[in-house]
Amino acid sequence: MSDAISPLATPFPALPAIAGVTPRVARAGYKDWGRCDLTYVELDEGTSVAGVFTRNVCCSSEVELGRQNIAQGSARALVVNAGNSNAFTGYRGREAVEQIMAQVADHLGCAQDEVFVSSTGVIGVPLPKDKARAGIEAAMQADVCTWEDAARTIGTTDTFAKGATASAMIGDVRVTFSAIIKGSGMIAPDMATMLGYIFTDAAVSPAFLQECLSAANRRTFSCITVDSDTSTSDTVLAFATGKAGNTELTGFDSAGADAFAAALEDVCRQLSHLVVKDGEGAQKFIAVSVTGAVSDESARKVGLAIANSPLVKTAIAGEDANWGRVVMAVGKAGEPADRDRLSIGFGGTWAARDGQPLADYDEAPVAAHLKGREISIEVDLGLGDGAATVWTCDLTHGYISINADYRS
């Protein structure tokens, strides 16, 4: 964890324990730092698993194997290494992951493909197998840790620990979610763009868990961006232990399925916002709401063009209502737009309508809004009913300082 805490940080919430989930942490020493860097979570038998992964074609062996393993639908353990992403390390990297899977499977008496591994940190250095082995050994013997310990241990350049919780009623059974996530650079849309882990005691079939997670992902993790860069390791996994005792959910026709899906999406939205709020150098949290597009997907792409524009992000950093840069970003998105129907506002005040600056535009409320920590940009394309909201942060000197100094 970095020293300077994001001004957008929020306190770690009170996350309930999830029956069937046992987290522990240890020091593997992947880097020369005095902190835990290996997270080991045991999952009881009968746990369903679903996942979404980076679309980066140069993905790590962890991602390749995770994508394969998810197919059989059950999980018994999760291992997360921090400080070394093990990406772009060829057969040696793959061997390290397979060793971890074998070690844990041997310990738990489960199949290797029920062990999920993630790694985050520098690219191009094979994960040291001896440190991984000893770290896992230590974690297996460690006390059960808190969710906050686990959230802190999976972090790298994160400046605060990130967690979320929600619950839902399935019939008369309450099911509970606890989830942790890490960011905070190399964050871009169109995939699960970080390492996030969601645990629930609900009984859910793997297929329906995947359906819910994929849908939530499209409206949450795929709608955030910090710097338009896409990691080689991004992974979000959902684990459902079934310990709550509800009748297993197998599809949207199961009683309580809507409530479950809504709670899962709520958790994903909380997690995705936390990643943005810890975006490298972030001083402001920005919601870009696009309406009037030809489709929801078109609205999302326009929103991301705005959210990824360095000129828009620096304008917000400078508290400048520079709506001309928003116009530019809309125009470069490659989506249907009509300059003369375009309207742009900040914090609920329109600055331009139908392709022209407003004659009676009052900048005072906009200037006041831009001085805050939470900024909204409204864009109406005037073409159709498509809508989406995308979240990002501003682009500041802090981003440059972090990334021009971070050593490979």
Place this chain on the structure above:
Amino acid sequence: MSDAISPLATPFPALPAIAGVTPRVARAGYKDWGRCDLTYVELDEGTSVAGVFTRNVCCSSEVELGRQNIAQGSARALVVNAGNSNAFTGYRGREAVEQIMAQVADHLGCAQDEVFVSSTGVIGVPLPKDKARAGIEAAMQADVCTWEDAARTIGTTDTFAKGATASAMIGDVRVTFSAIIKGSGMIAPDMATMLGYIFTDAAVSPAFLQECLSAANRRTFSCITVDSDTSTSDTVLAFATGKAGNTELTGFDSAGADAFAAALEDVCRQLSHLVVKDGEGAQKFIAVSVTGAVSDESARKVGLAIANSPLVKTAIAGEDANWGRVVMAVGKAGEPADRDRLSIGFGGTWAARDGQPLADYDEAPVAAHLKGREISIEVDLGLGDGAATVWTCDLTHGYISINADYRS
């Protein structure tokens, strides 16, 4: 022009006069600054014109009208306004451009569509018609100016004046090019991403001039990026007066056509590199060479993914041979790539080959290379014969300072 000159600046070259081209500058006072901000170039009768324009769909009236006017193939004048882009200003912006075209056409006794207008600066403020009229009047009565004066007058946040020249033999006739350009933010590929003007005394048909300019554009202006943002006003125009007396070039079967096309591309390459060297905050000029792609276009897209990556650009700013970030950018490009065939180098030294770090990688020459002003990144995809080179600059605190302060 800004106060702090780019460390990558080069002295303005000695540009020859072009027969049939008469540049003048004046103060229209579009902003409250003590400098000329209106450039007026008269072109003799018989001048061919070709152009490439921004693909931003929220383009300015200048771009809309220029794209229309180019169709008839001849030009008599160019007017460039600096300090106000006149973009996103609705019918009032269009009226201002039409007024300028009418005023100049009336003065020269030519058709309105032979008058080309560009504007650059803040978006969303209609160009003041009275200032434009008086400025053009003043320019018409001004002395002929130097190319350097014209180059300086079209600039906005540029920190140095940019010009280029070349010549070619067509039969036994030497034809000459002089060209000016301005940058330096909101620079992204896939279109003519700036205001650039190329003047030659060659006799060339409009259609062949357009063919040559479009081809050169694909390998020069479309291969640079500063910040991935695409202006609403970008324009490159080529004017050929025919005064050199060569037999008119009408296609690649005309004698000397290859030499002409090569010289034009040379000028475009010089201009495009100058824009990168004055990229906002630029401290280093970066050439990204991609080989082994499935096609040249695929190589260009991979190159641009690398050149637009904030994490690659900040790594170069920090003189860090962080090839893992290059791997990431290759993987997110959305083009065919195979992690296990990928090789990456800096300044001619391979750091990784075939998907793995090199065992005998010597970082010393790479570290020395990265301390310089001109950086090269080599990427071999190992798939085919496609190749491209893309140029960009690093991402520094200077970019943030310029753009978080620049007032809309």
